[in-house]
Amino acid sequence: MQLAEGEFKAGKKHGPGKLSWEDGEVDVTRFEAEEPVGQGAQWSADRAQAWELQDGQPGRSISQEEAAQIAARIGLPVP
Secondary structure, three states: OEEEEEEEOOOEEEEEEEEEEEEOOEEEEEEOOOOOEEEEEEHHHHHEEEEEEEEOEEEEEEEEHHHHHHHHHHOOOOO
């Protein structure tokens, strides 16, 4: 289960958004018609680790600074 915050269009996630997962992880990314698109960032529950997202899929581990830069480009604060 996830909690979504951000912009919606016609009832679907569209634009910058944040997903908060039950385990405490948080994703910051952009959506188009409910689907994550482009580069985003994911933080661990304790916010000690971060990963790059590409179209919603986790990839390489990144620094907190790089994750913050990705969030800023999306237009959202670091969770």
